[in-house]
Amino acid sequence: MSQPRTDLAPGRFPADFTWGTATAAYQIEGAVREDGRGVSIWDRFSHTPGKTHNGDTGDVACDHYHRWQGDIELMRRLHVNAYRFSIAWPRILPEGWGRVNPPGLDFYDRLVDGLLAAGITPWVTLYHWDLPQALEDRGGWPNPDTSKAFAEYADVVTRRLGDRVKHWITLNEPWVVAFLGYFTGEHAPGRKEPESYLPVVHNLLLAHGLAVPVIRENSRDSQVGITLNLTHAYPAGDSAEDEAAAKRLDGFMNRWFLDPLFTGGYPRDMIDVFGSWVPSFDESDLGVIGAPLDFLGVNYYSPSFVQHSEGNPPLHVEQVRVDGEYTDMGWLVYPQGLYDLLTRLHRDYSPAAIVITENGAAYPDEPPVEGRVHDPKRVEYYASHLDAAQRAIRDGVPLRGYFAWSLMDNFEWAFGYSKRFGLYYVDYETLERTIKDSGLWYSRVVAEGQLVP
Numbered sequence: 350m351s352q353p354r355t356d357l358a359p360g361r362f363p364a365d366f367t368w369g370t371a372t373a374a375y376q377i378e379g380a381v382r383e384d385g386r387g388v389s390i391w392d393r394f395s396h397t398p399g400k401t402h403n404g405d406t407g408d409v410a411c412d413h414y415h416r417w418q419g420d421i422e423l424m425r426r427l428h429v430n431a432y433r434f435s436i437a438w439p440r441i442l443p444e445g446w447g448r449v450n451p452p453g454l455d456f457y458d459r460l461v462d463g464l465l466a467a468g469i470t471p472w473v474t475l476y477h478w479d480l481p482q483a484l485e486d487r488g489g490w491p492n493p494d495t496s497k498a499f500a501e502y503a504d505v506v507t508r509r510l511g512d513r514v515k516h517w518i519t520l521n522e523p524w525v526v527a528f529l530g531y532f533t534g535e536h537a538p539g540r541k542e543p544e545s546y547l548p549v550v551h552n553l554l555l556a557h558g559l560a561v562p563v564i565r566e567n568s569r570d571s572q573v574g575i576t577l578n579l580t581h582a583y584p585a586g587d588s589a590e591d592e593a594a595a596k597r598l599d600g601f602m603n604r605w606f607l608d609p610l611f612t613g614g615y616p617r618d619m620i621d622v623f624g625s626w627v628p629s630f631d632e633s634d635l636g637v638i639g640a641p642l643d644f645l646g647v648n649y650y651s652p653s654f655v656q657h658s659e660g661n662p663p664l665h666v667e668q669v670r671v672d673g674e675y676t677d678m679g680w681l682v683y684p685q686g687l688y689d690l691l692t693r694l695h696r697d698y699s700p701a702a703i704v705i706t707e708n709g710a711a712y713p714d715e716p717p718v719e720g721r722v723h724d725p726k727r728v729e730y731y732a733s734h735l736d737a738a739q740r741a742i743r744d745g746v747p748l749r750g751y752f753a754w755s756l757m758d759n760f761e762w763a764f765g766y767s768k769r770f771g772l773y774y775v776d777y778e779t780l781e782r783t784i785k786d787s788g789l790w791y792s793r794v795v796a797e798g799q800l801v802p
């Protein structure tokens with residue numbers, strides 16, 4: 350059981366803390382038709398008129414595919430000791446399964462060696478939303494065959510990289526993949542099939558569980574985890590009704606994933622709320638899904654304040670906009686939500702370790718002037734959330750690392766290039782990267798292992 354770290358002075362982090370930045374393949378790589386890469390659902394979706402802001406696509410993005418060596422230099426300037434990135438499944442298996450594309454594996458092989466040579470530990474996300482279109486054409490995540498295809502993909506990648514990559518994240522945010530991809534249709538593949546939502550969640554969790562033993566077999570002594578977007582739910586008022594609404598939102602966003610992963614089954618109260626939507630499945634699936642993990646990856650940006658609603662079945666929950674600062678995404682800045690989330694996870698699920706795999710903020714940054722980008726609100730966002738994380742460590746949460754989202758401005762999914770999250774500013778005309786004040790500040794925090802003014 351993790352012990353309180355009262356030895357840590359305020360603002361100081363453990364000496365062995367993992368400090369990183371994070372990105373994802375489709376958001377930064379570009380080169381979408383290079384070296385045998387297959388089509389992904391995000392290629393198809395972003396090229397579909399009306400789906401993304403301004404019709405933006407990831408065709409070029411930050412051209413990281415050709416600029417990866419310079420981008421490693423950007424990381425070195427930040428003094429980070431880790432870098433979280435995702436592998437594009439369509440580069441490895443252009444049809445999603447079967448035929449392997451060697452140049453795709455070679456790219457990540459070079460990237461991993463470059464990171465290691467720079468003293469930066471690679472943390473690899475196997476799936477960050479870019480499903481091969483060929484698998485979507487065969488049903489996509491509603492089809493349980495996709496779960497098996499994911500395990501095969503994990504086998505190909507970890508056989509090649511498993512000797513040097515020792516930190517693996519199977520999936521990034523199954524809730525987003527399922528709810529935005531198959532319920533609301535805001536994300537690829539853009540399907541609006543409410544009845545597909547829970548089967549997709551189940552098949553994603555099954556894909557995760559099938560991949561864990563494969564990764565452990567091919568990458569000995571590695572740390573394996575999953576990344577969830579967890580939304581701490583607060584009742585907007587102090588009525589029993591609002592308390593119950595917050596519990597239902599917590600069940601929908603958080604416990605529907607945490608329970609099968611850490612406690613052996615889906616939450617009973619939510620099975621009753623979801624009713625006939627809950628898919629039938631073999632009980633043996635739960636044993637696969639519940640494969641022990643070395644860490645839980647947490648993406649935190651903002652909490653939710655909710656009240657009871659007579660409408661919005663079956664959750665009967667309504668989000669409430671509270672006073673406060675909001676980012677360019679319209680997300681409330683609320684660092685206490687990170688502290689409350691971390692302490693709750695430690696109390697209710699006691700994962701072996703927790704890693705913040707994403708935290709950051711979008712603000713409408715101005716282009717560089719004399720080589721500088723002043724982003725004081727982003728500095729304040731990071732400072733206040735790192736303070737919350739440090740308080741959680743002091744109070745005994747086994748928080749082992751933190752990855753700032755993101756290394757550089759990039760393709761922000763349906764928002765295209767209109768939202769900037771980077772520690773580096775990207776000029777999309779020239780693709781020049783310029784460090785922002787937040788990047789300069791973060792590099793000092795990492796170098797000193799503590800918060801700095």
Ligand SMILES: OC[C@@H]1[C@@H](O)[C@H](O)[C@@H](O)c2[nH]c(CCc3ccccc3)c[n+]21
Pocket residue numbers: 373376521522525578648650707754761762770
């Ligand atoms: O929106 C910023 C980042 C994305 O760029 C990452 O790819 C993705 O992992 C990620 N997740 C979240 C929080 C969950 C969320 C995602 C998309 C839309 C709404 C909420 C924020 N972000």
